[in-house]
Ligand code: PSU
């Protein structure tokens with residue numbers, strides 16, 4: 001085993017016994033939601049995974065180790081502490097060798113999940129191609145990582161803080177299948193619609209598990225993006241969220257926000273300016289993603 005990997009006893013045992021395991025990220029805890037909702041949500045999401053028959057493995061960097069499976073106390077620390085690094089691939093060697101606390105993004109979580117041989121990873125939204133990327137070149141390492149690492153990602157589609165069309169093009173270039181469950185429209189996180197059709201559609205967890213196994217048996221490297229539309233009752237109307245996104249982008253421009261700070265800034269701005277409505281939608285959709293992820297993980301080992 002890689003000397004930088006530390007797998008909790010529960011997760012290690014589950015993997016050894018070929019039980020379904022679902023990876024979860026930690027940037028969403030430290031940089032994606034305010035305390036204490038972030039901690040409540042992380043623990044609730046783990047419970048949803050359990051209730052649906054799988055073992056949760058929240059991933060983060062602690063004390064120079066890539067930890068797979070956190071305790072409730074560790075999750076509390078990641079939700080509360082102010083000096084937690086947001087760790088994407090390029091930050092991993094620094095944060096690990098400096099023994100810092102690192103919350104892992106989709107890219108870094110995928111890499112660590114893959115080291116532990118976990119195949120299914122659940123999150124809310126992935127990073128992608130930002131609006132204005134033709135000038136800023138701001139394209140998340142989540143996408144390049146999805147092009148090369150064999151861990152499937154369940155999300156609620158692509159958030160419209162990003163350029164959804166360009167993100168779909170980039171995913172196509174990288175050979176990453178994008179499959180939406182249960183509808184023809186590609187979802188945009190807060191909304192079931194995005195204005196784009198989904199490239200692929202499947203209607204069951206079993207069908208998705210089958211497609212994942214087929215992809216990897218063909219030796220096609222990389223992820224599959226599984227888009228799970230938010231439930232109708234939890235949706236925020238697209239026109240409403242778009243207004244807030246435009247204001248957030250303007251505010252980011254005025255404040256001169258750049259690089260890894262862009263995504264957390266936009267998320268925080270939108271949460272603060274929608275009276276928590278977007279936060280409640282975010283919490284609802286990630287729980288729903290956890291259920292689907294557990295179902296797919298169950299089908300993979302069946
Ligand atoms: N989108 C969300 N919530 C999040 C993130 C993205 O709706 O919490 C986080 C994820 O951890 C994702 C990261 O991997 O932001 C992307 O950051 P960047 O754009 O800097 O690569």
Ligand code: MN
Nearest residue numbers: 138139140259
């Ligand atoms: Mn970026």
